[in-house]
Amino acid sequence: MLLELTSDQEFFRDTTARFLDDQAPATELRRLRDDAVGFEADYWQRGADLGWTSLLVAEDHGGGSISGDGLVDLTLVAHEFGRHAAPGPLLSTNVVAGALSAADADQDLIARLLAGTSVATWCLSEGPPHDGWGDVAFEIEVDGDELVLDGIKRPIESAGQASHLLVTGRTGDGLTQVIVPSDADGLSLTPMHGVDLTRRFWTARFEGVRVPADAVLGQVGQAAGDVERLLQHALVILNAEAVGAMEATFDMTVEWAFDRYSFGRPLASYQALKHRFADMKTWLEASHAISDEAAEAVAAGEPEAGELVSAAKAFIGDHGAELVHDCVQLHGGIGLTFEHDLHFFLRRVTMSRALFGTPTEHRRRLADLIDEREGVW
């Protein structure tokens, strides 16, 4: 998280932190384990009242930011979501709200997302064998005044609760994005199993789903730039949340190292363990740093934004999981029990690592971006 917040940003962050302390304590997370939805409608609406869904929406559309940089402000909410392993479709709703606002589309839907009375989700990812980075096999065909959608999208966050799905598909050689109501004919949703305690994912199957031409965001076949921007937004939110989860885990484990005695000494007095804590602290601060730098670059539309956001995902994806697993190790057996809170965060970083490109894929993407910069291809 940013080192320097304005007083308005600090107030905003703190309001969300206190709300989550109260509304998403460990007992609530454990209770939601068996809940099909994973969050309460009332909780989400109250969060929306705090500004959770307004930050990527233009002021003309009823949104607005705290600092003038909505994406950076959103990382503060995402950070607290990570620190609390909080429920709710923060990433998907914000990405879609931002996309609708940028395309000047469906004002009513934007208003409902802002109010928290609806949620929406983004259908980008596809299942194996089309789950590799940048692989879009899903077809969106133009048929007269309509578009026809065929294919399978997964894993789709909160698709079962979403009133609308933003679908990214292929039209010939280009990409197209359309907004589809979740009750469209030919659309079926099936819940998936997942690692997180409260985040729910679905498989969305589209069989000849027809939408009118005005459901298209931007131009048919020319959405690649928009998709890249949405992907950068998604990665910024995902990274900020993972860093929050890393921080909560690390703080908890440092405290444990001081309190836990073994052979008459606190764990924190063993040099072998102290050096591991030093490495973890280094990973944590490095993760904060690259997450924030990428967020600012994406928000400002800097040319390095793509590289920075991929470096952030590669680094945080790897070191997030490593840090939390190392904290499990330092806790011993208790760290692997359901009773202990560590797994809330282990689940969150595990989920983050696998979504929107693995660390390996982002490392390859960095090589691609250097190729472009160097004019190799």
Added chain:
Amino acid sequence: MSTDAEDLQSFRQRARDFIRTGLRPAPNGATPRRRNEQTDEEELAAVARDRELQRMLFDGHLAGICVPKEYGGQGLTPAHQTALNEELRGYDFPVRRQVPTFTPCLAVLLEFGTEEQKRRLVPPILRGEALWMQFLSEPSGGSDVAGALTTAVQDGDEWVLNGSKVWTTGAWWSDWGLCLARTNWDVPKHRGLTVFVFPVDSEGIEIQRIEMLNGSREFCQEFLTDLRVPDENRIGGVDDGWTVGARWMFHERMSFNSPLVTIPDGSLRGGAQGNVIHAIARGGGRLDDPRPRELVGEAQTLSLVGNALNRRIAQGIANGTMSDQSSAIGRLFAGRAATRRSTIIFDLAGSAGAAWTDDDGELAGRGADFLMRQTSCIAGGTTEMAANVVSERVLGMPRERTLDRDVPFRDVPRSP
């Protein structure tokens, strides 16, 4: 910030005008010749060019941005230094003499020097006439710098120094040294040290160059034999050298993040390093293979993350949200990342890592670089020391037991 300080915008314009008319663009994509292949003549020519560039900056009123005007600087702010660094982006500028001259040496002088010392010693640095070196490490101990054995004994208005210092980069072409010496053996080790400065060409200093295993001869060892230093060249109080020393270590760790250091923006952003590694992969014809591509991406990740981390730490220390000790976090990361990058480069070089020809371009000599890999985890305080600082000083974990506290230094066990 005083109200009559030059505003940032006009400063930036002034810097831009100066740079565009006076400096050359950085060589595009070309790899600078490796230092271990440089002849002494080339090295001396590079040093002379650095002095000349520093003098140009001085004459253009762009030297010592954050140094007070009374010592020849511009009396401006870190924001002005940042603006200068940004305007220098893409221009040829000597980055390698900046450390240790501007930090830690100049930083220590500004913080602990007397008014007279600052007026005498600072302007020649800004004019490019004085390049400084640290007389800090000793053969008897690397990271344990407070265990210095080099001794200074007072003789009237002078001090007489005897001992040996080591790992001094380029002492053979430097002008001044900043030296930590023991002035009292009868008190615990941190309480018997004093800091001195002296010209490197003083009588009583013998410089030997050290040949490293890759052929580099940039490091030196100095032997001080009855070196006489006037008391006016003592920095800080007698036996109070660790007060200076602790801040000296801090300024050293600040390195290129110090507001006293001039460095073209982007030099550290990782782009250049990424390009070198990309060029090696390309040179080896490995860019079509996914595994080497991942390595290129990994190296670029480490560069970008390391630079973001340095900026975060510099900002945190400047605004007080992080302790000065947090610079050890950056040091630890830098060491780990550089060794990993070194391994990646070596892997990408393939069999040319073991034997190469002069026609191998970017691949040539990478094996010799790999032999020096651990430099980045040793130089400037080992990563093990940094890990101690992070765990003990940043996280507040219990200190390691030591046998050199609260006893006279002469009774502390030493290597035979």
